Amino acid sequence: MxxxxxxxxxxxxxxxxxxxxxxxxxxxxxxxxxxxxxxxxxxxxxxxxxxxxxxxxxxxxxxxxxxxxxxxxxxxxxxxxxxxxxxxxxxxxxxxxxxxxxxxxxxxxxxxxxxxxxxxxxxxxxxxxxxxxxxxxxxxxxxxxxxxxxTAATICESMIAQARAAGARNPQLVGTPLAREFVHTPIQPLADTVSRVCYVGRLAAEKNIESFIALAQSRPDLQFEVAGDGPLRGKVEEASKRCDNLTLLGWCTREQVVALIDRSQVLVLPSSVEAFGTVALEAMARQRLVITTPACGINEWPALAQGLWIMAEGEDLPATLARLDGLSVNERRERAEQARVAACSMNQDAIAHWGGVLAHCAAxxxxxxxxxxxxxxxxxxxxxxxx
Missing domain, CATH: 3.40.50 (Rossmann fold)
Structure with a gap:
């Protein structure tokens, strides 16, 4: 059709x-x-x-x-x-x-x-x-x-088998689209040094926000910002009172999230359960460095994984950030530029693939x-x- x-x-x-x-x-x-x-x-x-x-x-x-x-x-x-x-x-x-x-x-x-x-x-x-x-x-x-x-559509390879085992017919792997704000807003150049780190997402158990708080406590030389809301908001509020370098912004609009990512050099997605991790893709599209845990489904996309900084098994966030911080200015910029190209390609491919899946389903x-x-x-x- x-x-x-x-x-x-x-x-x-x-x-x-x-x-x-x-x-x-x-x-x-x-x-x-x-x-x-x-x-x-x-x-x-x-x-x-x-x-x-x-x-x-x-x-x-x-x-x-x-x-x-x-x-x-x-x-x-x-x-x-x-x-x-x-x-x-x-x-x-x-x-x-x-x-x-x-x-x-x-x-x-x-x-x-x-x-x-x-x-x-x-x-x-x-x-x-x-x-x-x-x-x-x-x-x-x-x-x-x-x-x-x-038909059934999934957003990472590991969920294809789960869907098939549950009785799904014709499961399809589809990409993740991006909001226009993340693609079309003019890019702000990545700073030469890492000075600001952010988290964007729900403040909930599966996001492992405690590890982000611990990272802020271990790096008083950096500024950390949290955008989001959820059942663990109180825990983040308490931590922000103790840590002068940790700021809770609460829930933010798309435009505010773009501004937050643009003034940061690194976005951290510390989730213990994450089927994909759209915010990581959004930060990649803004030409920023992204740290993910091995639990994030976005890692399963080879082209995207090359633009990510994935935590090693057994490694904590301070050690991962230190590895990233240890790169040269040119290396960080090359990784960020590679990330944007991969994210924009994913956006285009996702829209085209969804069109094909819907046409096939309708037929x-x-x-x-x-x-x-x-x-x-x-x-x-x-x-x-x-x-």
């Missing part, structure tokens, strides 16, 4: 601009607007609520995040009016399951994305005993979505069906209760 004639609907649970998954689809849709006939994004937003967005409740284990419920009638009306060739959903989630049900009911091909290691996340937040129950439920939802979809025939009635009844009850 010709990409230019495609109508694509994204139904996303993640709040717009509040985490990596939410930002991913926000950026992807902005690029696809020039590539397809029509693209719509149904996604909760704290500032400008979507017409299909209903009530919400705090997410267990992280009160800074909220679980939103869709308005089923409004979402159904949008699908009826738009008549999309493909519905894209990241699972699991209430929005995703309702979008999946509508697609199955009307015989619309579904593309499911797999971008988060849910089993490791629930262990971090809920402990092993509760994690078994929650993980089992999430895995069941994933299997349902994978087995009923026409696949699917017959109308439905979710098991108990599951559908539960989803309807939840959505109507919180509308």
């Amino acid at each position: 010709d990409t230019k004639t495609l109508r694509v609907l994204f139904v996303v649970d993640a709040i717009k601009g509040r985490n990596g998954v939410g930002a991913y689809f926000q950026d992807l849709v902005s690029h696809l607007e020039d590539q397809v006939e029509r693209v719509e994004l149904v996604q909760p937003c704290l500032v400008d609520p979507h017409p299909c967005q209903g009530g919400s409740m705090p997410i267990p284990g992280d009160p800074t995040q909220r679980l939103f419920f869709p308005k089923v009638r409004e979402l159904s009306a949008l699908v009826w009016e738009m008549k999309p060739h493909v519905i894209v959903i990241p699972g699991p989630g209430i929005f995703s399951m309702i979008g999946y049900w509508i697609a199955k009911k009307w015989g619309i091909p579904v593309c499911v994305t797999f971008q988060t290691d849910y089993n490791r996340l629930v262990e971090l937040y809920w402990g092993k005993r509760l994690a078994r129950l929650a993980g089992g439920f999430l895995n069941w939802v994933n299997r349902t979505l994978f087995q009923g979809s026409e 696949m025939k699917t017959a109308p069906s439905s979710l098991p009635s108990p599951t559908l009844a539960l989803l309807r009850r939840l959505s109507s209760h919180h509308a």
